[in-house]
Amino acid sequence: MNTTGFKGRDYLAETDFTPQEIRRILEVAEELKLQNDMGTYHDDKLRAKTLFMIFYNQSLRTRNSFECGMTQLGGHAHFLDPSKIYTPALEGKEVAYSTERVSDVARVLDRMGHAVAIRCYGDPVDWEYGGAHALLREFARWSDIPIINMECDIYHPCQGLADMLTVKENFGDFKGVNFTMSWAYSPSVHKPRAVPQSAILYATMMGMNVTLAHPKGMELDPKIISQCESYAENEGGSFRITNDFEDGFKGADVVYPKAWCPTVFFKPPVGNDSEEEAQAIVDQHKDWKTTSEHMEMCNQNALYLHCLPADRGHEVNNDVMDKTEGPGWRSAIFDEAENRLHAQKAIMSLIM
Numbered sequence: 123m124n125t126t127g128f129k130g131r132d133y134l135a136e137t138d139f140t141p142q143e144i145r146r147i148l149e150v151a152e153e154l155k156l157q158n159d160m161g162t163y164h165d166d167k168l169r170a171k172t173l174f175m176i177f178y179n180q181s182l183r184t185r186n187s188f189e190c191g192m193t194q195l196g197g198h199a200h201f202l203d204p205s206k207i208y209t210p211a212l213e214g215k216e217v218a219y220s221t222e223r224v225s226d227v228a229r230v231l232d233r234m235g236h237a238v239a240i241r242c243y244g245d246p247v248d249w250e251y252g253g254a255h256a257l258l259r260e261f262a263r264w265s266d267i268p269i270i271n272m273e274c275d276i277y278h279p280c281q282g283l284a285d286m287l288t289v290k291e292n293f294g295d296f297k298g299v300n301f302t303m304s305w306a307y308s309p310s311v312h313k314p315r316a317v318p319q320s321a322i323l324y325a326t327m328m329g330m331n332v333t334l335a336h337p338k339g340m341e342l343d344p345k346i347i348s349q350c351e352s353y354a355e356n357e358g359g360s361f362r363i364t365n366d367f368e369d370g371f372k373g374a375d376v377v378y379p380k381a382w383c384p385t386v387f388f389k390p391p392v393g394n395d396s397e398e399e400a401q402a403i404v405d406q407h408k409d410w411k412t413t414s415e416h417m418e419m420c421n422q423n424a425l426y427l428h429c430l431p432a433d434r435g436h437e438v439n440n441d442v443m444d445k446t447e448g449p450g451w452r453s454a455i456f457d458e459a460e461n462r463l464h465a466q467k468a469i470m471s472l473i474m
């Protein structure tokens with residue numbers, strides 16, 4: 123397996139990699155998962171190496187999968203709480219804690235460790251769409267070691283890779299798989315767009331037949347939509363958008379219904395920064411909740427995916443979330459969560 127060409131690269135967005143490179147990373151993830159299942163240690167891969175992790179937001183899956191992953195690869199993942207360090211901030215941006223320039227933090231950490239992973243979206247950048255991704259790119263500009271995106275306001279590339287691994291291990295390949303990313307209702311409008319945007323990018327990169335379902339007002343970034351259209355054309359799949367919830371389930375092999383915030387919630391020029399207006403739009407669509415009747419509309423052996431945490435009783439009913447075995451459709455949410463570990467181990471072992 124040719125894995126040259128990865129060392130030293132950042133993992134900030136899936137679009138920084140070719141579809142062929144993403145397929146290679148998935149092959150490495152499958153290999154590492156198999157070794158793990160057989161009890162074969164691979165703690166020589168990143169022995170004595172350190173991953174610094176800066177979390178501006180909460181996490182269960184991301185933090186623990188990176189920490190476990192570094193342990194299994196022989197290194198150490200070091201958790202950095204922005205309230206306990208001098209918080210890296212872009213120049214001119216106010217944050218709640220004492221700050222230090224990104225350029226200085228990046229140049230200190232790269233003298234000690236082997237990669238820096240960062241999660242930042244939403245409140246820390248005041249819901250200014252693209253502000254968090256700019257912070258990560260600034261880190262990467264100053265750092266001599268790779269920067270890994272643990273979810274920003276545009277992309278969640280580690281989650282998306284785990285999603286693709288989950289699809290691949292269930293369907294063997296991506297060709298002909300009907301993949302639906304759908305909006306789902308949640309009472310909270312404070313939900314970033316990174317997961318659905320990464321899901322449709324990866325799914326079109328892998329050549330699946332992709333449907334994006336959402337009510338009017340929940341449009342995703344037009345640049346991402348345009349990239350999906352190009353990937354669909356070049357990689358042999360398809361891409362369409364529907365405003366009908368049930369349409370997204372009919373004939374689907376994989377459904378991924380998840381809440382994200384309306385466009386108006388962001389600051390101008392993307393939105394108009396109106397939480398009340400955003401809430402009013404969201405509240406019109408309480409019926410965008412996945413039930414077992416919706417899952418019955420899918421193809422045989424369909425998968426229900428969710429990155430978690432899910433808003434049980436609003437985005438989805440418990441009986442859908444918890445039907446983790448066949449016959450018929452099933453929920454693959456815990457496989458998907460586990461696959462964060464294997465996907466990220468592949469990324470880290472290749473780029474670090």
Ligand code: CP
Nearest residue numbers: 181182183184429430
């Ligand atoms: N899916 C995901 O990123 O989970 P956490 O927010 O718990 O890290």
